[in-house]
Amino acid sequence: MRIDIITLLPELLRSPFEASILKRAIDKGLVEVHLHDLREYGLGNYKQVDDYQFGGGAGMVLMIEPIDNCISKLKKERDYDEVIYLTPDGETLTQPKANELSLKKNLILLCGHYKGVDQRVRDHFVTKEISIGDYVLSGGELAAAVLCDAVIRLIPGVLNNETSALTDSFQDNLLAPPVYTRPAEYKGLQVPDILLGGNTPKIESWREQKALENTRKKRPDLLKD
Ligand code: 6GU
Numbered sequence: 001m002r003i004d005i006i007t008l009l010p011e012l013l014r015s016p017f018e019a020s021i022l023k024r025a026i027d028k029g030l031v032e033v034h035l036h037d038l039r040e041y042g043l044g045n046y047k048q049v050d051d052y053q054f055g056g057g058a059g060m061v062l063m064i065e066p067i068d069n070c071i072s073k074l075k076k077e078r079d080y081d082e083v084i085y086l087t088p089d090g091e092t093l094t095q096p097k098a099n100e101l102s103l104k105k106n107l108i109l110l111c112g113h114y115k116g117v118d119q120r121v122r123d124h125f126v127t128k129e130i131s132i133g134d135y136v137l138s139g140g141e142l143a144a145a146v147l148c149d150a151v152i153r154l155i156p157g158v159l160n161n162e163t164s165a166l167t168d169s170f171q172d173n174l175l176a177p178p179v180y181t182r183p184a185e186y187k188g189l190q191v192p193d194i195l196l197g198g199n200t201p202k203i204e205s206w207r208e209q210k211a212l213e214n215t216r217k218k219r220p221d222l223l224k225d
Contacts, residue, residue: 001104001155002032002078003148006070007111008049009141010035016145025158033148036074041066050114059115067110067121074108082127083108086140086147087116090129093147095170097130101147102154109147111140173222177210 005013016022017033025031042049043065050060071083081104091097101107110117110126122129132143152158154165169176180191194206215222 001030001102001152002034002106003109003152004034004036004074004080004107005109005111005144005148006036006038006067007139007141007144008038008113009111009139010037012139012141013145016149021153021158022149025152025155028157030155030157031152036070038062038066038070041069053115057115061115062113062117062121064118064120067117067125071108071110071125078106080106080108083110083125084128084130084147085110085112085117085122085126086131086143087112087129088131088134088136090131092134093130093132093150095150095168098147098150099154101151109140109144111144113139170222173215174211175214175219175222177207177214 007013013035017026022031022033026033038049039047043063048063049066050062053059053061074080082101084107086109110121130143130147132146137143159165165171167176180195184191184196192206194202197203
């Protein structure tokens with residue numbers, strides 16, 4: 001998979017890809033992430049990327065031309081499956097949507113800023129609009145990092161234990177069961193006996209039951225259908 005991220009703040013998007021699972025996925029050649037500084041596509045000597053909105057109103061709007069120039073350059077080099085605009089009024093990112101995106105080959109992520117982008121960008125270049133939840137961030141960068149993490153970890157070979165993404169919370173509309181590690185007893189606090197017994201089928205059904213209990217208690221909305 002290849003992900004091209006268009007942003008005015010590339011520095012905000014470096015560190016997520018320089019550690020842990022995302023770094024390993026890149027080092028293994030399973031994903032390429034390329035950052036594109038929209039400023040470099042800005043107009044004139046000042047490299048202008050935004051302007052006042054027609055009709056008046058507070059806040060600057062990202063102009064269509066720099067974005068067109070950047071997207072067109074990328075599209076000349078390869079075909080893209082989606083051009084995703086990160087915006088609080090997009091569809092909310094869910095595990096099924098992350099699963100779907102993890103199957104794509106080439107993605108462009110466009111990070112908005114200020115009052116957003118000229119609507120013509122959304123109408124003519126963007127193929128999907130995604131939000132990461134019902135709250136407002138200063139820009140799309142952190143949302144893009146969240147989306148990349150959720151998607152990249154699902155690419156086969158990224159996680160060491162291939163089954164572990166399958167047992168994540170939400171993967172089957174259930175929250176994950178509790179987990180424990182050594183010591184089996186700490187200051188009188190015990191690990192449930194069943195996990196120490198080595199009876200795999202019994203452990204599996206205990207985990208299913210706990211996942212269900214957890215979900216009923218914390219996120220009953222997930223059990224509705
Ligand atoms: Cl994708 N962008 C911004 N600016 N705020 C958000 C968001 C995205 N998702 C949730 N809040």
